[in-house]
Amino acid sequence: MRGTRDLLLKEAKIWTTLEAKARAVFGAFGYMEIRTPVIEESSLFIRSLGEGTDIVDKQMFTFIDRGERSITLRPEATASVVRAYLENNLVNEMGFVKLFYMGPMFRAERPQAGRMRQFHQIGVEAIGSQSPHLDAEVIALMAGLLDSLGVNGYNIKINSLGCPKDKIALADGLRAALSNNLDSLCDDCKVRFEKNILRVLDCKNESCRNSVRKIFKGTGECLCAECASHFDTVKKALDGLKVNYTLEPYLVRGLDYYTKTTFEVTHKKLGAQDAIGAGGRYDNLVEGLGGPAKGACGFALGMERTVMALDELPVLPEGIYLYFATMGPDEYRLAFNIAMELRAQGISCELDYEGKSLKAQMRSADRLGAKYTAIIGEDELKNHTLTLRNMSTKEQRALPEHEFIAEIERIFVK
Numbered sequence: 001m002r003g004t005r006d007l008l009l010k011e012a013k014i015w016t017t018l019e020a021k022a023r024a025v026f027g028a029f030g031y032m033e034i035r036t037p038v039i040e041e042s043s044l045f046i047r048s049l050g051e052g053t054d055i056v057d058k059q060m061f062t063f064i065d066r067g068e069r070s071i072t073l074r075p076e077a078t079a080s081v082v083r084a085y086l087e088n089n090l091v092n093e094m095g096f097v098k099l100f101y102m103g104p105m106f107r108a109e110r111p112q113a114g115r116m117r118q119f120h121q122i123g124v125e126a127i128g129s130q131s132p133h134l135d136a137e138v139i140a141l142m143a144g145l146l147d148s149l150g151v152n153g154y155n156i157k158i159n160s161l162g163c164p165k166d167k168i169a170l171a172d173g174l175r176a177a178l179s180n181n182l183d184s185l186c187d188d189c190k191v192r193f194e195k196n197i198l199r200v201l202d203c204k205n206e207s208c209r210n211s212v213r214k215i216f217k218g219t220g221e222c223l224c225a226e227c228a229s230h231f232d233t234v235k236k237a238l239d240g241l242k243v244n245y246t247l248e249p250y251l252v253r254g255l256d257y258y259t260k261t262t263f264e265v266t267h268k269k270l271g272a273q274d275a276i277g278a279g280g281r282y283d284n285l286v287e288g289l290g291g292p293a294k295g296a297c298g299f300a301l302g303m304e305r306t307v308m309a310l311d312e313l314p315v316l317p318e319g320i321y322l323y324f325a326t327m328g329p330d331e332y333r334l335a336f337n338i339a340m341e342l343r344a345q346g347i348s349c350e351l352d353y354e355g356k357s358l359k360a361q362m363r364s365a366d367r368l369g370a371k372y373t374a375i376i377g378e379d380e381l382k383n384h385t386l387t388l389r390n391m392s393t394k395e396q397r398a399l400p401e402h403e404f405i406a407e408i409e410r411i412f413v414k
């Protein structure tokens with residue numbers, strides 16, 4: 001189906017390897033995993049992301065279920081994590097909590113390179129603190145994660161939107177400035193001007209960007225003293241951690257829940273869809289979804305784009321350890337029994353299920369990345385031996401059948 005992809009064999013292994021690396025990094029920062037459902041009530045996203053955002057207005061996969069409820073395939077996970085934080089009472093049991101997730105998200109976008117209808121995110125949400133040090137830590141975590149995954153040459157852009165009052169001042173300022181320049185905006189931005197004016201700042205259209213830049217110096221103009229100081233502390237903390245970033249005064253991000261710090265990480269290799277990941281602070285979402293006032297901050301990386309940005313694919317874990325290549329049914333039965341015994345001890349073995357020739361079986365062993373092949377032909381069966389072939393050195397030696405398992409264990413455990 002357009003905008004979706006199967007992940008096969010090697011590619012699935014690459015993803016698993018990257019996910020394992022991410023888990024290790026998240027563990028070091030004290031994050032615990034959360035898995036939320038792929039479907040949610042549509043109202044969750046409408047309330048959290050905001051009407052007038054592209055995601056809510058144009059990109060949600062929404063359907064009415066048999067009980068006449070409006071259901072949406074999650075387009076992102078922040079709203080779901082906050083809902084889960086409240087519904088499962090983490091808010092009272094833990095107060096402050098650090099959660100990470102990995103999984104598929106769904107947006108009905110026009111597919112193109114790096115833009116899918118089902119894509120995957122790895123993300124974190126730290127809920128329950130207003131501290132600017134948390135923002136810096138989350139951005140540093142994102143940078144550390146990218147480093148550990150092997151992404152080089154990325155660029156982190158940061159900005160601050162301020163508190164809700166600042167956002168209102170920002171919207172008012174923008175409205176006043178743009179009201180005489182409406183003709184220079186694209187049709188979408190004319191609608192955004194009426195419905196959700198901050199979204200004009202997200203427009204990718206060059207003429208809209210130029211109009212905005214001419215009349216508006218960026219969100220910094222509208223920050224109150226407290227938000228300006230919060231942002232200063234974030235920047236100083238990042239400087240202290242030696243995290244490279246650039247200031248991007250027009251970065252507001254396409255979701256309404258953001259307040260104060262917002263950020264995005266881009267990579268030249270990606271072309272038009274150049275954001276590998278993004279995030280920010282959302283101090284009003286917990287309250288907006290019915291909880292107490294709690295600050296929160298997080299980010300999500302797009303897995304597909306992260307893989308596209310890699311210079312080198314990760315070193316994959318070893319493939320099959322031992323492949324049994326056999327000639328006839330008696331030989332096969334013997335191999336089958338030994339393989340099952342080794343597997344019971346956690347040693348990965350494989351054999352043929354299609355009646356292939358010995359040569360074809362050796363090719364399968366190669367394709368599966370087997371370290372060793374155990375060959376059982378007529379002679380071996382007669383002499384009660386197996387021929388063990390080291391697939392990289394091509395050395396072969398005959399092993400008595402009764403010593404074979406012990407020898408494999410010895411090599412394997414070594």
Ligand code: HAM
Nearest residue numbers: 076078115116119275276277278279280298299300302
């Ligand atoms: P987002 O910017 O909408 O933020 O998405 C984060 C990342 O997901 C993007 O930078 C991109 O790599 C990937 N992504 C988004 N849409 C697609 C698509 N159609 N195809 C492929 N990749 C895509 C969020 O989702 C926020 N929830 C991030 C966040 C977490 N903010 C705070 N906490």
